[in-house]
Amino acid sequence: MLLSSPLRAEITIVNPELRESSDNFIVRAQFSYKLDKRVIGALQNGIQMTFIAEYQIEEVTPLLQFSPPFFHSNREILHGEHSFSLSYRQFNNRYYLISLDNNSHGTYSTIEEAVDRMRLRNDKLTIDKSILDRDKNYQVKIRASLDASSMPGLLKPYIYTPILWPEWKLDSGWHTIPIEALKK
Secondary structure (H helix, E strand, C coil), X not given: CCCCCCCCCEEEEEEEEEEECCXXXXXXXXXXXXXXXXXXXXXXXXXXEEEEEEEEXXXXXXXXXXXXXXXXXXXXXXXXXXXXXXXXXCCCCEEEEEECCCCCEEXXXXXXXXXXXXXXXXXXXXXXXXXXXXXXXXXEEEEEEECHXXXXXXXXXXXXXXXXXXXXXXXXXXXXXXXXXXXX
């Protein structure tokens, strides 16, 4: 599951959900990371990688009948993220995973163990219902990606050319969940 074909690596969202309590909505998500042999090779050659899971809530603004879609923009209400830094230390043959949010860390003997830790379901975004207006429409958006801005300068040109270097195009894309319960 971890290693795919030599030219394919990906991040996918597994079973995202929006849970409701009396006062809050809780966004829960789990991500699946499939790393290419070349990406793992870069780790093993000393390239540290940061992965970001992003969560945001948006007020959905209606699309006007005659306006082009590229002018349409929803208003962001709340944003949260969780970042992991993944690296490899050759002197002890171990992978290091650090949660940049709370500075918790672990060491793993295999890349599979480190990635399994990144996959754990988390409840990163809690939305207080009091900030939402019953007369408006809202949605939650979730995505995970490789943080290209944290990569060494020599790798950045490869990250920005995903057609030639697809192993560096690590982005799940946005997954959207509408918030329906306020209308009840």
